[in-house]
Amino acid sequence: MADCLFCKMVAGDIPTDPLYEDDLVFAIWDIHPRAPVHFMVIPKEHIPTAKEIQGEHGPLITRMFTAATKVAKEEKLGESGYRLAFNVGDAAGMTIHHLHLHCLGGRTLGPEG
Numbered sequence: 001m002a003d004c005l006f007c008k009m010v011a012g013d014i015p016t017d018p019l020y021e022d023d024l025v026f027a028i029w030d031i032h033p034r035a036p037v038h039f040m041v042i043p044k045e046h047i048p049t050a051k052e053i054q055g056e057h058g059p060l061i062t063r064m065f066t067a068a069t070k071v072a073k074e075e076k077l078g079e080s081g082y083r084l085a086f087n088v089g090d091a092a093g094m095t096i097h098h099l100h101l102h103c104l105g106g107r108t109l110g111p112e113g
Contacts, residue, residue, distance in 0.1 A: 006098040036106030047099040077105040
């Protein structure tokens, strides 16, 4: 999508310094972190929200979780724990309508983050 920030990153129109990247996904730091460690895993395919996920997205979703686990380990979150979350829609705090998985950690997280 032409006006999607993450699609512009995928296209190379906006430079990124990925923590992780492969053929399906990339991971970057969240520019508005909610925890000492807060990154996002973003699919290269534009999917607006988790509501649009279909069966054929299985490999992509698996890759998002394995990438998040890899980066979390690199950021030393493996032992202490971390949170993985998808925001779905405006009321959930979704500001960029392109599916992305948040990973937060580096401190004790309460039930609301």
